[in-house]
Structures are given as structure tokens and as C-alpha cells.
Amino acid sequence: MRFDPIFSQRAEAKTGSSLSFPEEQMLPPTAYQIVHDEIMLDGNARLNLATFVGTWMGDYADRLYAESFDKNMIDKDEYPQTAAIEERCWRMLADLWHTDPEGAMGTSTIGSSEACMLGGLALKRRWQQARRTAGKDTSKPNLVMSSAVQVVWEKFCNYWDIEPRYVPVTDEHPCLDGANLADYIDENTIGVIAIMGVTYTGVYEPVTKIAAALDDVQAKTGLDIAIHVDGASGGMVAPFLQPEIEWDFRVPRVHSISTSGHKYGLVYPGVGWVVWAKEEYLPEDLVFKVSYLGGEMPTLALNFSRPGAQVVLQYFTFLRMGRDGYRRVHEASQLVAKSIATAVGNMPEFEVIADGSDIPVVAWRFADGVSKPWTLFDLSDRLRAKGWQVPSYPLPDNLSDRTVQRVVVRNGLGEELATSLIDDIRAEVTTLNTLSQPLPFPTKTGYRH
Numbered sequence: 001m002r003f004d005p006i007f008s009q010r011a012e013a014k015t016g017s018s019l020s021f022p023e024e025q026m027l028p029p030t031a032y033q034i035v036h037d038e039i040m041l042d043g044n045a046r047l048n049l050a051t052f053v054g055t056w057m058g059d060y061a062d063r064l065y066a067e068s069f070d071k072n073m074i075d076k077d078e079y080p081q082t083a084a085i086e087e088r089c090w091r092m093l094a095d096l097w098h099t100d101p102e103g104a105m106g107t108s109t110i111g112s113s114e115a116c117m118l119g120g121l122a123l124k125r126r127w128q129q130a131r132r133t134a135g136k137d138t139s140k141p142n143l144v145m146s147s148a149v150q151v152v153w154e155k156f157c158n159y160w161d162i163e164p165r166y167v168p169v170t171d172e173h174p175c176l177d178g179a180n181l182a183d184y185i186d187e188n189t190i191g192v193i194a195i196m197g198v199t200y201t202g203v204y205e206p207v208t209k210i211a212a213a214l215d216d217v218q219a220k221t222g223l224d225i226a227i228h229v230d231g232a233s234g235g236m237v238a239p240f241l242q243p244e245i246e247w248d249f250r251v252p253r254v255h256s257i258s259t260s261g262h263k264y265g266l267v268y269p270g271v272g273w274v275v276w277a278k279e280e281y282l283p284e285d286l287v288f289k290v291s292y293l294g295g296e297m298p299t300l301a302l303n304f305s306r307p308g309a310q311v312v313l314q315y316f317t318f319l320r321m322g323r324d325g326y327r328r329v330h331e332a333s334q335l336v337a338k339s340i341a342t343a344v345g346n347m348p349e350f351e352v353i354a355d356g357s358d359i360p361v362v363a364w365r366f367a368d369g370v371s372k373p374w375t376l377f378d379l380s381d382r383l384r385a386k387g388w389q390v391p392s393y394p395l396p397d398n399l400s401d402r403t404v405q406r407v408v409v410r411n412g413l414g415e416e417l418a419t420s421l422i423d424d425i426r427a428e429v430t431t432l433n434t435l436s437q438p439l440p441f442p443t444k445t446g447y448r449h
């Protein structure tokens with residue numbers, strides 16, 4: 001047996017970031033230490049203000065996580081309770097989003113991306129079926145959405161050979177609001193995507209206005225176009241903070257809604273949900289019935305195995321929070337967001353473009369007329385040196401000359417931390433303001449959101 005202090009063991013010295021597959025074993029404590037030390041260099045998750053994804057759940061959730069990390073969500077036959085919990089969760093979401101849970105359909109997913117893909121596939125398949133029945137061509141499907149959609153929709157169109165039709169965001173129409181929508185719709189449109197909580201700014205797209213524009217299209221052309229709501233963030237915020245906004249299944253044109261359980265659903269990374277208001281909106285031939293280890297298992301998913309623990313955690317959160325708990329947690333985040341927005345808005349350099357009124361996200365840019373030798377990327381970089389991860393990125397398409405900086409306020413960013421953040425933003429801006437010319441190495445954004 002060797003008794004070297006752990007950091008002087010031979011294995012420690014040898015591994016580095018070798019790409020060749022290791023020949024020999026090493027002791028668990030050594031391997032642990034190597035990996036532990038490497039991930040120590042990651043950013044601190046709680047200070048990651050770029051992500052929408054949950055970074056704190058608390059002791060009881062952590063305990064449940066440890067009790068269920070070995071469950072495979074696909075093994076419904078072997079883990080029938082986890083399967084029952086999954087179904088209960090999406091039926092609860094159907095209820096939350098104002099449809100009859102008994103008549104709805106849904107599933108858990110690995111996140112919103114998979115949920116969006118399934119929602120989009122259902123739209124495509126229903127359109128194909130209707131066209132085939134009518135003896136019409138099905139070779140040129142298109143999907144209509146704002147140019148500010150999250151990258152998943154670009155991927156969806158790319159992977160499934162669908163023409164993406166982006167309605168550009170402009171100063172007058174900063175999100176999809178129904179204006180000019182008719183120009184993008186034709187008989188090959190499989191559906192329209194509405195976003196509850198635009199990734200760039202957090203704002204809600206007005207689903208009722210989009211639906212009204214589609215009602216006009218139907219009145220003029222007979223085309224009956226469905227809406228899928230991408231509620232990655234807002235799907236778990238609006239029901240609690242803005243229950244009066246009609247964006248969900250109260251709008252009959254909304255056939256399906258996706259959300260990330262791991263964002264404002266308050267669960268660690270790895271769970272999303274998609275729900276169809278009525279069974280008929282999900283073509284039956286997208287559901288596979290797999291005979292597996294003695295059971296018949298209906299599945300609707302892009303992948304097979306995936307962790308069941310996050311679904312268990314989602315159920316825990318639904319029980320633990322209820323509507324009242326979610327409202328209180330999100331209200332607290334919104335208060336923090338608003339105080340950040342006020343503080344940033346009071347700085348002469350910036351203009352706030354999202355103040356947390358929809359989802360608790362704050363975004364700002366340089367105020368009109370402000371010209372500095374430094375950029376928001378430089379500010380992100382300096383904040384990063386203090387541990388804060390505050391992304392800057394250009395807006396999409398014809399607003400791409402605009403750079404914005406964004407903070408996502410989540411459960412875990414309290415007033416105290418927010419005050420430190422503001423102090424650091426002020427201090428770094430003061431330092432950057434002393435520059436008389438741009439930094440010799442301009443900072444490039446490292447964030448992709």
C-alpha cells in the first residue's frame with residue numbers, strides 16, 4: 001500500500017487532460033480527487049446568471065435525488081411508481097394550463113428542447129395526414145415563428161426538413177405579436193410557435209393576438225393553423241405570477257405547450273414537459289408501444305434511456321410548493337429582478353429593455369447616445385473575474401447591431417447576493433469608464449443562449 005499524500009501520487013501527475021484511454025486502474029479516492037479538482041474550475045452554478053436552469057433545490061430534494069438517481073425513466077414496467085408519478089405530473093400541468101387533465105396527453109422529456117421537438121413533430125404529422133387525406137403534396141412543410149426563437153426551433157426545422165419562416169423582430173414589434181403574420185402563412189404551414197418568455201429578453205409573446213391573427217387567416221383562406229406554445233420558462237411562471245394572462249389552453253388554437261421543469265419548474269437539470277390539450281392533437285402513430293421485459297410500454301420520446309430522478313423531483317416540487325409556493329418563490333425572484341432593473345436603469349450608461357415584469361429576467365443595453373471605448377462583453381468579462389456569469393449577446397437578425405446584457409433571476413439569487421452584484425457592476429463600470437481607448441484585446445462573448 002502507498003501512503004503518498006494524495007496530490008503527490010503518480011496518477012495525479014500523469015493524467016492531465018490525456019486523450020488516450022487509461023491502461024490501468026487507480027484508486028477511487030485518487031480518481032475522485034482528479035475529477036473533483038478539475039470541475040472546481042467550472043463557474044459557480046449559483047453565480048451563473050446566464051442560465052435559466054435550476055441550481056438549488058434544498059436538502060429534501062437532494063435526499064430524494066440520491067434515492068432515485070438509479071432509476072431509468074424508460075423502465076416503466078420495472079419502476080411503475082415512477083411511471084405513475086410522471087403521468088400525474090403532466091396531468092397536473094394540463095390542469096394548471098387549463099385543460100381537462102383526463103382528456104389531455106403528455107410526457108416528460110429531457111428538457112424543453114425534446115419537448116419542443118415532440119410538439120413540432122405532432123404539428124408536422126397532423127398536417128401531413130390532413131394533406132394526404134386531401135390528396136395534396138406534403139413535400140414542403142413550413143413553420144412560422146419569431147426570429148428571436150431559441151435555437152431548438154432552428155434545429156427542429158433542420159433535422160426534420162421543415163422550412164423555418166422567421167418573422168423578424170423590430171423596434172416596433174420586438175416579439176411575435178400577430179402583425180404581418182398572415183404574410184408568412186400558407187397551405188404548407190404546419191403551425192405557429194409562440195414563446196412565453198423570449199430567451200433574449202424574457203418577454204411574453206401575446207398569444208391571444210397571435211391567435212386572433214390566425215383567426216383572420218382562417219376567415220380569409222380557410223386554413224386552420226394551430227399554435228404550439230414554447231413555455232420553456234414562462235409556462236412555469238405565468239400561471240403563478242400573471243394568472244390573468246390567457247396564453248394557454250384557454251386559447252383554443254393552442255394545441256400543445258412545452259416547458260422546462262428544470263427552469264422555473266424549480267428542478268435540477270434534466271426534465272421538461274410537453275402536453276397536448278386533447279388526445280386527438282397528438283397523432284397516435286407517433287406513440288410507440290414497445291414490448292419490454294414483460295410489459296407493453298407506450299413511449300413518446302426521442303431517446304430511450306434517461307434519468308427518472310428529475311421526474312421524481314418534479315413531483316416532489318409540485319407537492320411541496322403547490323400554486324401558493326410557486327407564486328411566493330417566483331414573486332421573490334421578481335422582486336429581486338425589479339430591484340436589479342431599477343439599479344441598472346439608474347446608471348446613465350444603460351437602458352433597461354426587460355425589467356422582470358414577465359419572467360424574472362432583466363436585460364439592458366447601452367442607452368441611446370452613449371458611446372464608450374468599452375463594450376458589454378468587456379463588462380461581462382470583468383464581472384466573470386469576480387465570479388459572476390452575466391452574459392452579453394447580440395439580438396437576432398435585423399437587431400443584431402444591438403448587444404444586450406442579461407441576468408436571469410432564479411430561486412437562490414436573493415436580495416443580498418443581488419446587492420453584491422449591483423455593487424460589482426457599478427465598480428466595474430467605474431473602472432471601465434477610466435479607459436480612454438478600447439482594450440487592446442477586445443472581449444468576445446463566450447455565452448451561447
Ligand SMILES: Cc1ncc(COP(=O)(O)O)c(C=O)c1O
Nearest residue numbers: 111112113150152199230232260
Ligand atoms: C424559449 C426557449 N425554448 C427552448 C429552450 C430549450 O430549453 P432546454 O434547455 O430545457 O432544452 C430554451 C432554453 O433556454 C428557451 O429559452
